[in-house]
Each structure stands twice: as structure tokens, then as C-alpha cells.
Amino acid sequence: MAVMGGSSYTRGFHALGRGAFAYLSPPGTWGWSNCGLVIAERRALLVDTQFTVSLTRELLDAIEARFPGVEIATVVTTHANGDHCWGNQLLVDAEVIGSAACEHDMAEEVQPEQLAALSGPNAPDTPLGDYMRRHFGVFDFTDVRVTPPTRTFTGQLKVPLGDRVVELTEVGPAHTDGDVIVHVPDAGVLYAGDILFMGGHPIMWTGPIDNWIAACDRIRDTGANRIVPGHGPVTDPAGVETFRAYLEWVARRAEQAYAAGLPYWEAGAPSTIPQSYGGWGNPERLVITMAAAYRALGESTHGLMEVLAHAAAAEPHKAGR
Numbered sequence: 001m002a003v004m005g006g007s008s009y010t011r012g013f014h015a016l017g018r019g020a021f022a023y024l025s026p027p028g029t030w031g032w033s034n035c036g037l038v039i040a041e042r043r044a045l046l047v048d049t050q051f052t053v054s055l056t057r058e059l060l061d062a063i064e065a066r067f068p069g070v071e072i073a074t075v076v077t078t079h080a081n082g083d084h085c086w087g088n089q090l091l092v093d094a095e096v097i098g099s100a101a102c103e104h105d106m107a108e109e110v111q112p113e114q115l116a117a118l119s120g121p122n123a124p125d126t127p128l129g130d131y132m133r134r135h136f137g138v139f140d141f142t143d144v145r146v147t148p149p150t151r152t153f154t155g156q157l158k159v160p161l162g163d164r165v166v167e168l169t170e171v172g173p174a175h176t177d178g179d180v181i182v183h184v185p186d187a188g189v190l191y192a193g194d195i196l197f198m199g200g201h202p203i204m205w206t207g208p209i210d211n212w213i214a215a216c217d218r219i220r221d222t223g224a225n226r227i228v229p230g231h232g233p234v235t236d237p238a239g240v241e242t243f244r245a246y247l248e249w250v251a252r253r254a255e256q257a258y259a260a261g262l263p264y265w266e267a268g269a270p271s272t273i274p275q276s277y278g279g280w281g282n283p284e285r286l287v288i289t290m291a292a293a294y295r296a297l298g299e300s301t302h303g304l305m306e307v308l309a310h311a312a313a314a315e316p317h318k319a320g321r
């Protein structure tokens with residue numbers, strides 16, 4: 001994993017140059033997502049909010065403390081997963097931009113009250129209930145009102161910000177239906193949302209994986225050299241290449257295993273992961289990715305709960321966590 005020098009992986013803001021910042025949320029596991037901030041002439045564009053109202057309030061307080069007087073004019077929602085947009089309700093004065101597919105996806109996603117029920121103290125006493133409690137039980141979803149974009153687009157959109165321009169590109173469906181990447185050309189910075197995970201196995205909810213690989217190529221083609229993933233530390237083009245190679249491996253593994261008649265949860269078992277990705281967290285998420293890859297290869301739809309239950313069962317080293 002390539003980590004940018006001088007930008008350690010600690011909670012809060014990290015300067016990337018020319019008024020561009022990453023707001024990092026270690027450890028980057030389920031729900032701990034990064035945000036971005038671009039500032040020009042006392043106006044700011046925020047990339048994503050946090051998973052809960054209180055975590056988003058913490059983010060906004062940090063912005064006010066570090067950048068007093070700066071007004072958040074625009075919020076970009078990179079995709080519909082709650083850990084990237086369930087704080088949108090606190091940005092009532094900003095324009096919230098997302099892809100049209102993201103807006104649709106936000107209504108279809110697991111809703112906050114459902115996730116609270118699946119991961120709260122009354123979650124079922126099953127391996128899946130235990131998994132959900134351990135990974136999501138620390139988040140408080142009670143006040144979340146899912147707040148969709150106020151402006152949607154397809155393809156590309158250039159957003160003026162003071163004296164500069166920020167470029168949004170829709171690259172989904174890949175991780176989700178409506179994935180958007182955010183490029184700040186005059187800073188050489190790119191916010192990838194969950195098109196990029198660093199240090200942990202990604203989750204492919206929709207695919208197809210070829211689109212996701214193409215999205216990595218689009219990131220490379222921007223020439224940006226500081227790249228902020230949706231989860232994990234800030235990286236560079238070499239980090240993107242490593243991640244792209246992982247997706248290529250998953251694509252080949254899916255094709256071979258599907259042809260051999262292996263069920264997706266065996267095809268995605270953590271024991272099949274090559275040594276080179278052995279240090280990445282949440283290896284059981286490969287089961288979820290493999291289910292999506294199988295659907296693209298023609299297998300009929302799997303229910304979300306079924307897929308999550310297989311992932312939970314595949315999680316290694318559960319004891320003592």
C-alpha cells in the first residue's frame with residue numbers, strides 16, 4: 001500500500017496542497033469513511049458527509065475551527081451508501097450534487113432504522129447478527145433523515161468554486177449504481193469515494209467489475225497524484241494500480257470459479273486470497289464482491305441478507321473482538 005509521505009493516517013484534516021484537504025477516519029473499516037474539502041475564495045466544496053449526525057457534526061465543527069468564515073457552498077455525494085451521505089441533513093444551505101443513479105439508490109438502500117435494527121442490541125442472535133453488532137453497533141442512527149441530492153447529473157459536471165473548477169465524473173455502476181469521482185485539476189488531487197479502498201478489501205455491491213477497472217483507469221488518466229480513497233489513507237497512482245490489479249484478480253477468480261461450478265461463498269473465501277493482499281482488512285467482504293461478480297456472469301439474484309450471512313460466516317479471527 002502506498003501512503004503519501006507527510007500525510008499520516010490520523011483522524012481529521014490533512015492538507016493536500018492548493019486548498020485541498022482530506023478528512024480521514026481511521027481505521028477505515030465498515031462505516032469509517034473519508035471526506036474531502038476544497039476551498040477557494042472562502043467558499044468550500046465538501047466531498048461526502050459521515051455515517052451519522054453526530055460524526056457529521058464533528059466534521060462540521062472541525063471545518064469551522066480550522067477554516068473560520070468559510071462557507072460550504074456545495075456538497076458532492078459520491079454514492080448512496082450511508083457512510084457517505086447520512087449526514088447530508090446538516091448541510092441545509094448547500095447545494096448537494098450527486099448522480100441521478102445515486103439519488104435513486106439512496107431511496108433503495110438499507111435505511112437507517114433498518115440498519116439500527118440489524119446492528120442494535122436486539123439484533124438476532126445469529127452469526128450475521130453478531131457480525132452486524134460488532135461492525136455497526138458503535139454507530140447511532142437514530143436522528144438520521146436520508147437527504148438526497150438537490151441537484152443530479154449524468155456523465156460529467158464541472159462545478160465552479162470561486163476562481164477554480166472541480167470536475168465530477170460518474171463512473172458507476174461499479175461499487176454502487178451511481179459512483180462519482182471528484183477531480184481538482186489545479187491541485188492534482190482526486191477524491192475517489194468508494195471506487196478506492198486502501199488497506200481493506202473493497203465491497204462490490206453492484207458491478208460489473210469491468211466498469212470498476214475502467215474507473216481506476218479514469219483515475220490514472222486524470223494525472224492526479226494525491227488520491228483520497230473512500231476508506232483508508234491517502235494514496236498515489238501506484239496505490240491505484242495495486243488496487244486495480246486486485247480487481248483484475250477478482251475478475252479472473254470469479255470467471256474460473258463460476259465456470260467450475262463453485263458457489264460464490266467458496267469462490268470468495270478468505271483462504272483463497274493471494275499473499276499480496278493478505279494484510280488487507282475485512283477479507284470476508286470478498287464474499288459480497290464475488291456474489292455481485294457471479295450475478296454479472298449470469299447467476300440469478302442473491303438476497304442481501306443471504307450474501308451478508310455468508311460473508312459473516314467467512315470472517316476470520318472473530319474471537320476476542
Ligand SMILES: [Zn+2]
Nearest residue numbers: 033083194230
Ligand atoms: Zn464507504
